[in-house]
Amino acid sequence: MNKKANNERSERRWRGVAVSEGIAVGRVLRIHSGGLPASVFRATLDDEGQITREVRRFRAAARLSRRQLRALKRRAEKALGVEHAYIFDAHILMLEDSKLLEDVETLIRRERANAEWAVKVVADRLLAVYAEIKDDYLRERSSDIEDVTRRLLFALSGEPYTRLVMRDAVIVAEELLPSAAAELDFEHVRAIASDAGGWTSHTAIIARGVGIPAVVGARDLFRHARTGDEIAVDAVSGEIVLHPSARTIERFHATAMKSGRRTRHGATDIQPAPLHTTDGIEIVLRANVELPAEFPDVRGYGARGIGLYRSEFLLTQRGVMPTEEEQRAAYLEVAGLAGVDGAKIRLFDLGGEKIGAGENDLERNPALGLRAIRFCLRRPDVLRSQARAVLRAAADGHLDIVLPMISDVAEVRRARRIIDEERARLEDEGLACGAVKIGAMIEVPSAVLMAEHLAREVDFFSLGTNDLVQYLLAVDRGNDGVAEWFRTLHPAVLHSIRRALMAAEAAAIPAIVCGEMAATPAYAAILVGLGARDLSMTASSIPRVRQALAKVSAAEVREIARECLDSDTADAAEEVVRIRLGERWPELFLPEFLPAPKREV
């Protein structure tokens, strides 16, 4: 082995944000977010034999691509729902389209050209025609043609386009887009590492949903990692090691053993027995749900119903609004899953970026823009059909409505009026409605400051801690450049949670804490200390949280939470959690699951 090769094999380290817990050692599988394989070259074929061979090669590539797409479609239907799989059907049809197939074959024959070149020329011609289309939305179909072309070119090159996932794959991407996530066979994925993204990025939520360890914000890992390289990912500390030495791998395995690496398929139908702290305070644990892939986990991990259903998942990627009937069917399924404990359906929490083209110009600041309740009130037709779907589904199950991003009592009143109107209308139409409670998401600072007033207007509170941290601390949760400012234990966050919980208690309404904060045992303990009795989290996190909360005393964690509230900095509050919880219950709160000790920068 020469020196250079030896050098290339030496360990390289990255540190990112651990967004889905777990530890894994595997091999890199790079996922591109685009780009053609190599450059498309032009070759001239010499004789008829070569031409026939080239046509055959093209047909084989088209066949292979169709086969890949059919497999993808089946997988997407299973993991994401039938609604989201249609795009693959469109791609399959393009690859069956005689317009494309014949044009390419004609070009190969007439121009004596190689298949790659013919595919590129035909695709470019089609794209040129599409570019003329006036309608924005329809013109965007050109991206589908690009995608299909790319797939064909990969098939011709012999390189896999949809990567056949190796058994021990660690996905490395610049950013894992939801469309790319749909292509993954999660059964075989050990971990995900991406250059961009934050704790609440879509990737992070999907990774947690399917229970795969993930580290995001690794900056330039993608550029350095090669498919097949050995890689170790510690999605607890956020450490990533490329070309790990035997010693490092051993260390990772040891940590994984010690922390009792959670297994993805360890879920069995757990009867949700009541959970009590050692001093007899009852705590309810519910599930946050978005993807159908997470549905089995709700029962499997013993959730007491669904504390948060993110309905925006029903929108397809291109923002096609589901009809009232489609929604009703979806909510019925969710209600069936949740059983007697019920499900809280959060109204579409989306903004301009998700809705059909032309409706909104790109917003400079979408997190502060026309989204969530603002969008629902601006587009009452959307709100009305969603309200009707929930009201009707509630006739056959226990469902409530959560209003997202409330910043003013008036928004609650307006939304409630519209929902009441739809209820009256449904009754006039002779359609059955169920009793539906209306709750408000408490995630905007103004809602915290007005919590006492809001509590008199709604039937329950849902505390969204992710957005609360983002809006309270003015930190973009998707920007890894400011990840260190995203401090869940900031005393201002804790005071806000406390205030909202007290306002709910005074008004005798329930309050559910449904941010991802509740999914970490130490943080869940602090929430209980702040007065929370009802927590909702990714279902797969429930067993850990249950295990920890069953062994703590509410009175003692209240003392610790009090010390956090009295801290003057986020660092100080984290230090209290690290030392006090870690010392009191060392077997429950292992050091790697507590805030890391502060290093001076």
Place this chain on the structure above:
Amino acid sequence: MLERRVVVTNRLGLHARAAARLVRVASGFTSGIRLERIDGNAAADAKSILSVLLLAAARGTALRLTVAGADETEALTAVCELFEHGFGEDQE
């Protein structure tokens, strides 16, 4: 040969999903099925998704549907039904 005027009523027009549905239905018949914009700007073979998409038929677009072949009556009914129901999508 049968002929009928149809109008695109779903909000997003003949986009990928609606087009895919149309092509799947049309391909189930042996008859030739054509769609032509009433304004004469484009015409498409209803069994080719690429040509259907090129109709660039946004909501409100009127199309002339022509069907010719052994099963033309059934084909016409099936395709008209898709248009009438907005391809099962949001029509608001």
